Amino acid sequence: MQYWLFxxxxxxxxxxxxxxxxxxxWSGVRNFQARNNMVAMKAGDLGFFYHSSTKxxxxxxxxxxxxxxxxxxxxxxxKSDYYDPTSNPERPKWKMVDVGFVEKxxxxxxxEELRKRPELEGMTLLSRGRLSVQPVEERYWNAILxxxx
DNA sequence: GCCAACGTTGGC
DNA sequence: GCCAACGTTGGC
Numbered sequence: 001m002q003y004w005l006f007x008x009x010x011x012x013x014x015x016x017x018x019x020x021x022x023x024x025x026w027s028g029v030r031n032f033q034a035r036n037n038m039v040a041m042k043a044g045d046l047g048f049f050y051h052s053s054t055k056x057x058x059x060x061x062x063x064x065x066x067x068x069x070x071x072x073x074x075x076x077x078x079k080s081d082y083y084d085p086t087s088n089p090e091r092p093k094w095k096m097v098d099v100g101f102v103e104k105x106x107x108x109x110x111x112e113e114l115r116k117r118p119e120l121e122g123m124t125l126l127s128r129g130r131l132s133v134q135p136v137e138e139r140y141w142n143a144i145l146x147x148x149x
Numbered sequence: 150g151c152c153a154a155c156g157t158t159g160g161c
Numbered sequence: 162g163c164c165a166a167c168g169t170t171g172g173c
Contacts, residue, residue, distance in 0.1 A: 009171090031156075031170095053171055111172080130155060130170050 003136040004037065004047035005125060006063060006099065015049050015060045015104050023100040026133075027072045028082045030094060034133035038097050039069045046102065048136060048144070050125070058110035059144065067098035105148045119143050 006026065008014065018024055029035055045065040051057055071092035074082040087093035114120055120143060124134045 007171090033156085055173095057172070128155090129172075132170085 002040070002042065002045050003138060003141040004041065004045060004065075005050055005059075005134050005136050006047050007050045007052045007132045009053045010051045011054070014051060015101075018049065018061075018063060018099070018101045019104055021101075023066055023098055025072075025096050026099050027074045027096045029072070029096065029133060030082060030084070031132060033131055035095055037133045037135060038095055040135075041065045041068060041097055043068055046141075047099065048141075051108070052132075056108065056110040056112060058108040058112075058114070059105070059148070060108050061104040062102040063099045064102050065097055066100045069095040069097050072096040109144060109148060113147075114144070117143070 010016075013024065026038065029038065043065055047063050047065065048059045049061045049063050050059050071089075072082070072094040074080040075084040075087045075092065075094045076089060077083055078085075082094075084093060111125075114123070115126060120126065120140055123140045124131065124136070128134065
């Protein structure tokens with residue numbers, strides 16, 4: 001069982017929409033490290049849901065991996081923003097997972113709050129701000145969960 | 150809207 | 162295989 005963190009801009013796809021729909025396909029990831037992280041996911045793994053590019057950015061809830069990595073169909077769709085002409089169906093370059101809603105926190109845990117906590121020093125979120133799908137070590141997961149509810 | 154950080158591309 | 166140029170992300 002591993003823990004993860006998924007970033008999304010709430011305007012594009014927020015926690016409220018995930019709550020309403022119950023689950024979604026995590027398509028459109030076009031970064032190799034983020035893709036590799038998704039490939040490493042197991043069904044049942046939990047992840048923080050993070051709102052980026054919004055005021056304030058921060059962790060807003062928890063989601064769960066429902067289906068392990070499979071080809072992201074948007075890479076083959078010329079009409080999609082995520083179309084990738086360098087990929088082909090024989091050897092799909094990009095993958096996605098399905099994630100389900102687990103819970104929404106009563107309040108956002110802002111990035112600013114996270115940065116203030118000494119026990120979170122070294123967390124990927126704080127040092128590698130641009131990685132959109134990332135692993136979360138268990139000690140960080142537990143520390144954050146304690147203040148979440 | 151700016152810009153720092155950093156990932157990717159492409160020339161050599 | 163290096164690295165400069167370029168593009169994108171995302172906090173502020």
